[in-house]
Amino acid sequence: MSKLFDLTGKRAFVTGATHGLGMAMAVGLAEAGAELIINGTTPEKMELALKEYRARGFKVQGFLFDVTDDSKAKEYVDKIEKEIGPIDILVNNAGIIKRIPLKDMPVEDYRRVIDVDLVGPFIMAKHVVQHMIPRGEGKIINICSMMTELGRDTVGAYAAAKGGLKMLTKNMATEWARYNIQTNGIGPGYFATSQTEPIRIDGHPFNDFIIQRTPAGRWGDPSDLAGTAVFLASNASNFVNGQVVYVDGGILATIGKPSNE
Numbered sequence: 001m002s003k004l005f006d007l008t009g010k011r012a013f014v015t016g017a018t019h020g021l022g023m024a025m026a027v028g029l030a031e032a033g034a035e036l037i038i039n040g041t042t043p044e045k046m047e048l049a050l051k052e053y054r055a056r057g058f059k060v061q062g063f064l065f066d067v068t069d070d071s072k073a074k075e076y077v078d079k080i081e082k083e084i085g086p087i088d089i090l091v092n093n094a095g096i097i098k099r100i101p102l103k104d105m106p107v108e109d110y111r112r113v114i115d116v117d118l119v120g121p122f123i124m125a126k127h128v129v130q131h132m133i134p135r136g137e138g139k140i141i142n143i144c145s146m147m148t149e150l151g152r153d154t155v156g157a158y159a160a161a162k163g164g165l166k167m168l169t170k171n172m173a174t175e176w177a178r179y180n181i182q183t184n185g186i187g188p189g190y191f192a193t194s195q196t197e198p199i200r201i202d203g204h205p206f207n208d209f210i211i212q213r214t215p216a217g218r219w220g221d222p223s224d225l226a227g228t229a230v231f232l233a234s235n236a237s238n239f240v241n242g243q244v245v246y247v248d249g250g251i252l253a254t255i256g257k258p259s260n261e
Helices: 020-031 043-055 070-083 107-135 156-179 205-213 222-233
Strands: 011-014 035-040 060-064 089-092 138-143 181-188 244-247
Touching: 011 020, 020 035, 020 043, 020 089, 020 138, 020 222, 035 043, 043 060, 070 107, 089 107, 089 222, 107 138, 107 156, 107 181, 138 156, 138 222, 156 181, 181 222, 222 244
Parallel strands: 011 035, 011 089, 035 060, 089 138, 138 181, 181 244
Antiparallel strands: none
């Protein structure tokens, strides 16, 4: 059974994996045996991330470029394929959010969120799949969100992008399944990261809301995403295609946390 989840000899390209949930998923893939390629846009974060991965004993290389830059994305994908080796797994994790009410949101901010969160995954997958198709195999994992299914104040652009990413995932699966390429999504819930640390204190209204709203009664730990990432990257998911797996502690399953009995 363990062979189904073994990624030894595979190479995983995880975008936006210099910190946070992207790093947590990359660590999970590496622990399952995958060699890592990571992407980011900030030199300082990249340097720190590479040190952390290598300190854990993982084989990793990093590249600095914006996933919305079509020509750069193609250049780096082709370079990796030629000089390092095949990209067996692509995780489209890079993303941004701008918390602005829609009525106040500048059009340029709306477009930037859509560009990074929806167009970026299309660009990366488009170039990677050109190499996967001739090999007759590959795994593409698009990082969606609970906002793929739900709305919330001030995140309209993000929700629109992530909702679109769900349908892009289904269409990638539709077009590429015939080449033995599986395209699926992961929809994280609310996770304990450095970004959420200021609001994850007892008594903070949003912290209390998340604890009360989540049937599991807690924030997710970034490591909670690793198993799902490994599953969707491995042979265990060879007949799973076009799906979004929500890792949210049960939020989407209920209209509210059940009362204690």
